[in-house]
Amino acid sequence: xxxxxxxxxxxxxxxxxxxxxxxxxxxxxxxxxxxxxxxxxxxxxxxxxxxxxxxxxxxxxxxxxxxxxxxxxxxxxxxxxxxxxxxxxxxxxxxxxxxxxxxxxxxxxxxxxxxxxxxxxxxxxxxxxxxxxxxxxxxxxxxxxxxxxxxxxxxxxxxxxxxxxxxxxxxxxxxxxxxxxxxxxxxxxxxxxxxxxxxxxxxxxxxxxxxxxxxxxxxxxxxxxxxx
Amino acid sequence: xxxxxxxxxxxxxxxxxxxxxxxxxxxxxxxxxxxxxxxxxxxxxxxxxxxxxxxxxxxxxxxxxxxxxxxxxxxxxxxxxxxxxxxxxxxxxxxxxxxxxxxxxxxxxxxxxxxxxxxxxxxxxxxxxxxxxxxxxxxxxxxxxxxxxxxxxxxxxxxxxxxxxxxxxxxxxxxxxxxxxxxxxxxxxxxxxxxxxxxxxxxxxxxxxxxxxxxxxxxxxxxxxxxxxxxxxxxxxxxxxxxxxxxxxxxxxxxxxxxxxxxxxxxxxxxxxxxxxxxxxxxxxxxxxxxxxxxxxxxxxxxxxxxxxxxxxxxxxxxxxxxxxxxxxxxxxxxxxxxxxxxxxxxxxxxxxxxxxxxxxxxxxxxxxxxxxxxxxxxxxxxxxxxxxxxxxxxxxxxxxxxxxxxxxxxxxxxxxxxxxxxxxxx
Numbered sequence: 001x002x003x004x005x006x007x008x009x010x011x012x013x014x015x016x017x018x019x020x021x022x023x024x025x026x027x028x029x030x031x032x033x034x035x036x037x038x039x040x041x042x043x044x045x046x047x048x049x050x051x052x053x054x055x056x057x058x059x060x061x062x063x064x065x066x067x068x069x070x071x072x073x074x075x076x077x078x079x080x081x082x083x084x085x086x087x088x089x090x091x092x093x094x095x096x097x098x099x100x101x102x103x104x105x106x107x108x109x110x111x112x113x114x115x116x117x118x119x120x121x122x123x124x125x126x127x128x129x130x131x132x133x134x135x136x137x138x139x140x141x142x143x144x145x146x147x148x149x150x151x152x153x154x155x156x157x158x159x160x161x162x163x164x165x166x167x168x169x170x171x172x173x174x175x176x177x178x179x180x181x182x183x184x185x186x187x188x189x190x191x192x193x194x195x196x197x198x199x200x201x202x203x204x205x206x207x208x209x210x211x212x213x214x215x216x217x218x219x220x221x222x223x224x225x226x227x228x
Numbered sequence: 229x230x231x232x233x234x235x236x237x238x239x240x241x242x243x244x245x246x247x248x249x250x251x252x253x254x255x256x257x258x259x260x261x262x263x264x265x266x267x268x269x270x271x272x273x274x275x276x277x278x279x280x281x282x283x284x285x286x287x288x289x290x291x292x293x294x295x296x297x298x299x300x301x302x303x304x305x306x307x308x309x310x311x312x313x314x315x316x317x318x319x320x321x322x323x324x325x326x327x328x329x330x331x332x333x334x335x336x337x338x339x340x341x342x343x344x345x346x347x348x349x350x351x352x353x354x355x356x357x358x359x360x361x362x363x364x365x366x367x368x369x370x371x372x373x374x375x376x377x378x379x380x381x382x383x384x385x386x387x388x389x390x391x392x393x394x395x396x397x398x399x400x401x402x403x404x405x406x407x408x409x410x411x412x413x414x415x416x417x418x419x420x421x422x423x424x425x426x427x428x429x430x431x432x433x434x435x436x437x438x439x440x441x442x443x444x445x446x447x448x449x450x451x452x453x454x455x456x457x458x459x460x461x462x463x464x465x466x467x468x469x470x471x472x473x474x475x476x477x478x479x480x481x482x483x484x485x486x487x488x489x490x491x492x493x494x495x496x497x498x499x500x501x502x503x504x505x506x507x508x509x510x511x512x513x514x515x516x517x518x519x520x521x522x523x524x525x526x527x528x529x530x531x532x533x534x535x536x537x538x539x540x541x542x543x544x545x546x547x548x549x550x551x552x553x554x555x556x557x558x559x560x561x562x563x564x565x566x567x568x569x570x571x572x573x574x575x576x577x578x579x580x581x582x583x584x585x586x587x588x589x590x591x592x593x594x595x596x597x598x599x600x601x602x603x604x605x606x607x608x609x610x611x612x613x614x615x616x617x618x619x620x621x622x623x624x625x626x627x628x629x630x631x632x633x634x635x636x637x638x639x640x641x642x643x644x645x646x647x648x649x650x651x652x653x654x655x
Contacts, residue, residue, distance in 0.1 A: 053649045056548075058547075058548060058647075058648045058649040058652070059647070059648075059649040078552070078553055079552055079553075082547070082550050082551065082552040082553070083550065084550075085547070085548060085549070085550040085648075086549075086550030087550075088550075090548050090549075092652070096541070096544075096545045096548070096652065097545075098542060098545060100240060100241070100244045101240070109546075109549065110549050110550075112229055112233045112237075113229050113546075113549050113550050113551050113555070114550070115229065115230060157549075161549075161550070
């Protein structure tokens with residue numbers, strides 16, 4: 001049996017909402033293999049975003065373990081986590097682009113953090129933006145782009161560092177359904193053609209149905225799993 | 229992320245908030261400009277005064293007087309009361325001391341001159357013309373007429389501003405004019421001395437020790453009989469050289485010869501006093517300017533805290549993309565470096581302009597100008613040229629940067645420590 005790309009064991013997360021402790025995750029065991037296209041489906045408050053943030057090294061668990069390619073990340077410190085995040089592609093519901101940078105600037109930023117040369121950054125950013133269908137919008141700032149276009153920039157940015165897997169937090173939550181469909185097609189293509197391991201969290205069944213595997217979450221637990 | 233990327237990212241962030249960055253920078257500009265202006269003027273002034281002292285006070289002379297007066301402005305300073313009398317013939321005692329080339333006594337009294345323009349109060353100085361001219365060879369020089377080495381009883385030499393008090397070409401006394409000196413030793417006694425002008429000295433300026441533009445010189449023997457005294461105000465001692473050891477040993481020997489009842493002032497001592505006065509003044513001025521920089525620093529910190537709060541989400545994004553905390557820190561510190569550097573550069577430039585403007589104002593017949601209408605910047609007859617030393621230049625540049633960085637450290641450090649998930653969630 002091969003090492004899974006992502007694995008969690010009895011993952012727990014409790015955080016304080018004022019003085020009230022809230023149990024966001026109450027023991028999640030999840031195994032994601034290389035090349036998987038997984039959707040995590042659940043209502044808001046079910047803990048799916050918390051799970052994604054911990055897998056993506058944006059947040060730390062209270063208890064339990066997370067293994068990325070067999071390495072336990074709960075022991076990593078600040079710098080180690082930053083290094084790990086460089087190997088992960090994030091796509092957020094609200095795009096999270098830097099407003100003052102152009103589409104290409106945003107994509108280049110990821111590579112600047114990695115320390116790639118200016119020439120290389122420019123070339124690769126242009127290629128990536130072309131591949132997500134934004135050839136004509138390269139020098140536009142986020143404010144000059146539509147929601148769908150912004151999300152494409154975010155996807156191009158997520159791919160810029162050749163990530164081991166993509167983590168998408170409600171990627172279509174803030175765009176119209178037609179554009180959402182196009183975005184999901186793009187994600188599907190990435191998964192099929194490039195074998196990009198992808199985890200999408202959503203509360204939309206239509207979006208989830210495009211994934212190969214669907215995990216249902218409720219009250220901080222995985223309650224059901226299905227394979228398409 | 230390499231350093232040029234860090235700086236270009238920081239620069240981009242500053243450009244986005246031009247007005248805010250401009251106002252932050254303004255705080256630094258004002259502080260640095262104040263430091264540069266104050267220091268360059270005070271250094272210019274120091275150089276001017278030191279130059280004048282050195283011209284007026286040859287380095288190889290000592291001035292012996294009773295009490296503690298420096299005798300910098302003859303007649304203006306009165307010696308401390310003492311029973312001890314410094315007599316004209318004490319020069320003989322001083323001449324015996326090793327390393328003394330010669331010495332000469334000076335008698336000074338305030339008198340009036342009658343002129344067509346009314347009465348003029350001047351200092352009458354009785355000197356040995358030959359020795360005095362020898363010691364003050366650069367300042368006791370005639371512009372018109374001659375300063376006789378062997379003067380007759382009627383010989384009178386006048387300073388430039390006695391001849392031309394308005395400094396405008398209207399001469400009250402010129403060579404060959406008769407001159408009447410009126411001395412009022414007491415309320416009921418008036419004595420008159422008559423002579424004729426044989427020379428008008430060239431302009432000396434400032435307040436050099438020795439000859440002055442406001443003095444009238446007569447032979448010392450005449451002064452002794454006119455004032456009815458053998459007591460002199462100063463004995464000027466010409467040394468064989470200006471070595472520090474010579475100056476010290478002769479000073480000690482003179483002190484000893486007169487049982488410590490005289491004060492001996494050397495050029496070195498005067499320069500020492502002047503420079504210690506100037507360092508105190510400079511320190512005081514720099515302190516005031518530093519306070520304004522401190523205020524600027526607090527402004528920087530305040531603005532940094534506010535703008536980092538606004539940029540919390542951006543910090544979250546950068547961290548999600550894998551940026552390390554120290555890189556986030558260095559981005560925000562770079563912004564502070566840019567603000568500090570810009571502030572320092574513009575501050576130095578405006579400080580320099582300010583210093584020159586102030587120097588000009590002094591010359592333009594302003595409240596402090598003495599010789600109105602003159603193009604040179606003068607205070608009491610002195611020209612100030614602001615001086616920007618490399619130390620001040622580099623110091624203010626560094627100070628501007630350091631102040632902004634120091635005050636940015638705390639907010640930047642806090643920003644860099646934010647957990648990415650919290651930063652991303654920040655509304």
